Amino acid sequence: MEVFNKFYSSVSNTVSQLSGVLPGNPVTREFEATQFIASAGPGLLWKVYKGYKKSTKQVASIFVFEKKHLERWSKGDREMMIDILRRGIVQLTKLRHPQILTVQHSLEESRESLAFATEPVFASLANILGNTENMPQPVPSNLVNYKLYEVEIKYGLMQIAEGFAFLHNDVKLLHHNICPESIVVNQQGAWKIFGFDFCIANQSSPGVAPFWPFTEYCQAVHPLAQPALDYLAPEYVLSATHSPASDIYSLGMMIYALHSTGHQTLGNVGNDYMKYKKFVNEIRNLPQSRLLCVTEGLREYVRLMLNTTPELRPDPHQFVKIPYFEDVGVKTLNYLDSLFQWDNLQKSQFYKGLPQVLQKMPHRICIYRILPCLAKEFINPPMVPFVLPNVLLIADNSSKEEYVKYILPILKPVMLIQDPIQILLIFMQKMELLLKLTPGEEVKSDILPMLYRALESDAQQIQELCLSVLPTFASLIDYPAMKNALLPRIKKLCMSTNYISVRVNCLLCMGKLLEHLDKWLVLDEIIPFLPQIPSREPAVLMGILGIYKLALSHKKLGITKEVMATKVLPFLIPLCVENGLTLNQFNALVTLVKQMISKVELEHRAKLEQLNSIQNESKVMEQALTSTAENLVPAPAPQTDIDKMFSGLGLDPYAFTNSNPEQKTAPVLPSVSNSSGSLSIEEKQRLAQQQDTVRKYTRHPPPTAIPAPQALPTKPVDLTSSLLQSNLSQLSQKPFPLMTNSHNATQNTFGMSLSSPNYSSSNFMPTSTSMNPAYSHHASGFDNQLALPAATGWTAPTPTPTPTNANFNNKWANNQNKQTIMKQDWSAFESLLPTQNQNNNNSIKKEESSEMVDLLS
Numbered sequence: 001m002e003v004f005n006k007f008y009s010s011v012s013n014t015v016s017q018l019s020g021v022l023p024g025n026p027v028t029r030e031f032e033a034t035q036f037i038a039s040a041g042p043g044l045l046w047k048v049y050k051g052y053k054k055s056t057k058q059v060a061s062i063f064v065f066e067k068k069h070l071e072r073w074s075k076g077d078r079e080m081m082i083d084i085l086r087r088g089i090v091q092l093t094k095l096r097h098p099q100i101l102t103v104q105h106s107l108e109e110s111r112e113s114l115a116f117a118t119e120p121v122f123a124s125l126a127n128i129l130g131n132t133e134n135m136p137q138p139v140p141s142n143l144v145n146y147k148l149y150e151v152e153i154k155y156g157l158m159q160i161a162e163g164f165a166f167l168h169n170d171v172k173l174l175h176h177n178i179c180p181e182s183i184v185v186n187q188q189g190a191w192k193i194f195g196f197d198f199c200i201a202n203q204s205s206p207g208v209a210p211f212w213p214f215t216e217y218c219q220a221v222h223p224l225a226q227p228a229l230d231y232l233a234p235e236y237v238l239s240a241t242h243s244p245a246s247d248i249y250s251l252g253m254m255i256y257a258l259h260s261t262g263h264q265t266l267g268n269v270g271n272d273y274m275k276y277k278k279f280v281n282e283i284r285n286l287p288q289s290r291l292l293c294v295t296e297g298l299r300e301y302v303r304l305m306l307n308t309t310p311e312l313r314p315d316p317h318q319f320v321k322i323p324y325f326e327d328v329g330v331k332t333l334n335y336l337d338s339l340f341q342w343d344n345l346q347k348s349q350f351y352k353g354l355p356q357v358l359q360k361m362p363h364r365i366c367i368y369r370i371l372p373c374l375a376k377e378f379i380n381p382p383m384v385p386f387v388l389p390n391v392l393l394i395a396d397n398s399s400k401e402e403y404v405k406y407i408l409p410i411l412k413p414v415m416l417i418q419d420p421i422q423i424l425l426i427f428m429q430k431m432e433l434l435l436k437l438t439p440g441e442e443v444k445s446d447i448l449p450m451l452y453r454a455l456e457s458d459a460q461q462i463q464e465l466c467l468s469v470l471p472t473f474a475s476l477i478d479y480p481a482m483k484n485a486l487l488p489r490i491k492k493l494c495m496s497t498n499y500i501s502v503r504v505n506c507l508l509c510m511g512k513l514l515e516h517l518d519k520w521l522v523l524d525e526i527i528p529f530l531p532q533i534p535s536r537e538p539a540v541l542m543g544i545l546g547i548y549k550l551a552l553s554h555k556k557l558g559i560t561k562e563v564m565a566t567k568v569l570p571f572l573i574p575l576c577v578e579n580g581l582t583l584n585q586f587n588a589l590v591t592l593v594k595q596m597i598s599k600v601e602l603e604h605r606a607k608l609e610q611l612n613s614i615q616n617e618s619k620v621m622e623q624a625l626t627s628t629a630e631n632l633v634p635a636p637a638p639q640t641d642i643d644k645m646f647s648g649l650g651l652d653p654y655a656f657t658n659s660n661p662e663q664k665t666a667p668v669l670p671s672v673s674n675s676s677g678s679l680s681i682e683e684k685q686r687l688a689q690q691q692d693t694v695r696k697y698t699r700h701p702p703p704t705a706i707p708a709p710q711a712l713p714t715k716p717v718d719l720t721s722s723l724l725q726s727n728l729s730q731l732s733q734k735p736f737p738l739m740t741n742s743h744n745a746t747q748n749t750f751g752m753s754l755s756s757p758n759y760s761s762s763n764f765m766p767t768s769t770s771m772n773p774a775y776s777h778h779a780s781g782f783d784n785q786l787a788l789p790a791a792t793g794w795t796a797p798t799p800t801p802t803p804t805n806a807n808f809n810n811k812w813a814n815n816q817n818k819q820t821i822m823k824q825d826w827s828a829f830e831s832l833l834p835t836q837n838q839n840n841n842n843s844i845k846k847e848e849s850s851e852m853v854d855l856l857s
Contacts, residue, residue: 025110030054031117033062038143039134040124040184041195042177043224045069045085047134048121053104059187060104061121063089065114069134077222082114084225088197089116095171098337099163101184101192120187122368124194126180129263149362150295151329153258156183156191158320158330160251163193165316168244172202172210176242178250179231180257189369190337198227200242214240223271230265234280234308245310248319252305259294266290266306284308297324329365332357336373344383351386355393366394367406375410384414385422392430395437403437412442415450421462424454428465435473443476448485455489460499467505471512482513483521491529500537507543514550519557527551527563531571538580542588548572549592552599561603564596572596625690 033049040046040063049062065085070078089107092100093116105117128146132139148156160183167173175182175196182195202210217226217236231253233246257263266286267279286306294302301322305313314322335350342350358366371394377387395407417423427434427450434447454466470486477486487510494506510526517526530544548568551557559568572593575581581589679687 025113025115026108027062027105027115027117030105031060031062033064036136037061037140038121038123038127040121040126041065041085041088041181042197042228044124044126044131044134044181045081045224048123050120051117053117058104059120060117061119062115062117067112067114073222077225080225081222084197085114088195088199089114091173091196091199092194095167095196097163097166099159099166099191099193101186101194122185122187122189124181125183125185125191128185129180129257131180148258149365151327151333151362151365152189154325154327154330155333156185157251157255158325158334159191160193161316161319164244164247164251165320167193168247168316172204174200174212174242174244175247175250176200177227177231178247179228179254180263181228183254187368188372189365212242214242216240217273219273229269229271229273229276230267232276233310234283235310237277237280238308243310244315245313248305248313248315249310251319252302252313255298255302255305256291256294261293280308295324298322328357329361332361333365333369336370339373339377344380347377347383348386351383351390354390358390358393363394363397367398367402370394371406371410378410378414381417381419381423384417385420385426388414388423388426392426392433396433398437400437404439408438408442412446415446418453418457421457421459424450424457424462425459425465428454428462428469431465431469432472435469435476440476443473444478444481447473448477448481452485452489455493460502463493463497463502464505467502467509470509471516474513474516477516479518482517483525487513487521487525491525494533500535500539503533503535504539504543507540507547511543511547511550514547514554514557517557522551522557523560523563527559527567531567536575536578536580538578538582538585541575541578541581542585545572545589545592552592552596559596561600565600569593569596569600 030053031051032054033051035050036047037050038048040048046063046065049064050059051062052059067078067082070081073081086107086109089103093103093106096102101121102119103116104119107114107116109115123143127135127143128148132143160178164175167175173196175193175198177195177198178193179195182193184192184194186192200212203213204211217229217232223229231250233242233249235241235243235246253265257265260266267276267283269275269279283306286303288303291299291303301314301319301324305319307313332354339347358370361370371391374387374391377383391407391411395403398407414423415427431447435443438447451466451470454462457463467490470490474482490506490509494503494510497503497506514522514526526547530547533540533544548559552559552564572589576586576589576593
């Protein structure tokens with residue numbers, strides 16, 4: 001954000017400055033200036049701004065001269081200087097040559113300024129050499145400690161010489177002021193001739209020897225309104241003449257300034273005309289030692305260029321052919337500038353050898369000088385496979401900022417080209433470099449679509465290269481693109497290709513992409529796809545096996561036991577008998593199958609054990625709830641036959657009580673500790689209510705049992721067998737009159753109902769007295785109710801009366817006939833009554849029959 005603010009403030013300041021400098025100037029209607037970058041021209045009076053054309057957004061440079069800089073001059077000098085500057089730009093606009101600065105918008109004048117627009121400019125040569133007059137402060141960072149490379153100087157001098165050849169031979173024009181202030185370096189690093197303020201045109205008619213009128217130097221005129229004395233040829237003073245050789249002398253002096261310490265000229269006369277005249281006389285005998293600062297290959301020719309005799313100086317054509325320019329870098333740059341003159345075959349041969357030259361060239365030359373020339377060839381698709389490797393080689397030596405700013409914009413259109421197919425192949429081979437330098441947004445918008453096209457191509461090598469580089473930037477691919485664009489193309493290629501190597505690479509690519517996918521995408525898209533692959537070659541099977549193994553062992557993915565049991569194992573097990581597998585491949589396959597089976601076994605067993613434990617807990621809970629609601633004290637299991645007979649009739653809690661009344665069974669509360677995690681809130685509320693009910697029951701005192709005498713160790717009578725036998729015998733007899741015996745009344749002694757069972761004493765004692773039927777219900781005092789709970793649900797069977805007597809035909813009845821006078825033995829009912837253990841003695845208390853009746857009533 002801070003960088004943006006700085007940029008915004010600088011742009012705002014520049015615009016505000018221009019608004020003050022160029023009010024009403026027509027240039028501002030078509031061009032927008034953004035940054036003050038350099039200065040040029042005589043005395044560096046022209047300010048150079050970076051900008052663009054508003055209509056086309058084309059980058060440009062805007063030259064501005066502020067008239068207020070001449071306020072300290074006299075009026076005549078001001079008008080003369082403005083006329084000189086105006087004439088120089090008008091002359092520049094008329095010239096069209098690669099070595100002359102190109103004008104995009106002609107000179108416009110307002111009351112405060114002069115302005116015109118040119119091709120993008122970096123700076124003037126004077127700015128590069130350290131002259132920062134009329135420059136922005138602080139000096140732009142790209143000019144701080146700027147150093148020209150030897151190849152830049154060589155090729156720059158060659159370009160100036162070529163420009164001289166054009167001016168002298170074709171236009172018949174003398175520049176008359178060649179110096180660092182009149183040389184402009186454009187954005188690509190090319191040296192361009194500028195500053196035609198003092199140029200002299202030929203005055204002769206066509207076909208006649210050229211003639212350039214001479215004007216003597218005037219000391220009364222301001223020095224900036226005349227050519228720079230440091231670069232002015234000696235014949236200007238010695239013979240009052242000038243010629244094209246005068247420009248060659250100026251070029252030689254500029255070469256010396258380029259190589260000298262502090263970039264000083266040989267005479268260093270400044271604006272002192274007298275000092276200049278003195279130097280002109282000294283230069284006749286210039287010693288060789290004065291030129292030691294010039295590089296050795298050029299030193300001899302500089303001495304010749306500075307000769308006081310104009311005819312001995314080399315012309316531009318001779319100068320460009322000296323051995324100094326026999327440099328591979330210079331030839332390369334020169335060839336790039338003349339590419340439009342060659343056919344495709346010559347171009348292809350040149351581009352094949354260019355990588356070796358690029359490795360020796362300074363990086364700045366490659367970025368600013370060579371790259372723009374290469375970019376022009378991208379409009380010619382047949383030449384792109386030859387040019388693209390060189391561009392990518394420059395990118396390999398570039399920083400990320402340089403790549404994004406200069407290289408990526410020219411590569412984006414090339415990524416869309418599919419024919420010739422070699423373009424995709426080159427991009428696939430350099431994909432690692434592209435991914436390293438390209439920002440994430442451009443990867444998604446430009447590189448991914450190119451990879452999709454590579455997957456859909458028909459070239460096997462391109463497909464394999466694409467599959468090999470895809471996993472390297474899988475993290476940059478978002479989920480929708482991975483699911484809907486990339487994986488379907490890989491699956492389609494794997495199914496449709498006729499090359500085993502491509503199919504194996506598809507599987508390897510999917511295996512490497514697994515860690516960037518989620519579990520459900522793997523289970524839904526990849527696992528079901530593997531059995532559909534139509535080939536069973538060992539390499540393909542091992543690729544499938546690798547994906548299964550990765551998905552099974554990856555901590556984020558994992559294959560569920562259902563998928564393994566239903567989809568994976570039914571596919572893998574038949575593969576175990578494939579004959580083409582080697583021993584190691586077979587071992588790997590069997591190991592994975594065993595691993596999957598073991599995992600299915602462990603997981604499913606654990607699930608079944610969990611379900612079984614839940615079922616057991618639910619049963620225990622149901623039993624606990626049921627026993628808690630119905631039974632206060634649990635009864636022991638029946639031990640005797642009569643206990644078994646009465647068990648299940650609702651008498652258990654009262655008949656089978658613990659012999660020790662002090663030992664109380666704790667109430668059973670519903671257990672929810674093991675299942676509370678899976679119970680709903682309604683179930684938890686229900687269990688809580690049941691626990692409250694159990695606690696409420698436990699607060700009531702238990703019912704008190706009636707003590708009974710301890711039973712004699714006699715065998716209990718089986719009443720059920722006796723009653724059944726009696727009923728069977730009575731049914732087999734003939735019916736008898738109702739009143740023959742009072743004991744054979746309508747209501748039998750044991751024919752009692754559940755609610756009020758009646759027992760008649762005549763059933764237990766023999767008698768010969770007839771009894772009235774109406775008297776049968778109360779003939780004896782033994783018709784009292786048995787002291788048993790009414791809700792026991794027990795009903796005694798009703799025996800059929802016998803014709804002979806009313807006694808039961810059983811052992812107990814016969815025993816009663818024999819002992820009518822003896823007291824009744826109630827030992828058979830002892831198990832029905834609770835025992836009294838408070839008396840520790842073992843004596844048996846015999847109860848009278850009336851007392852027993854009272855106990856039972």
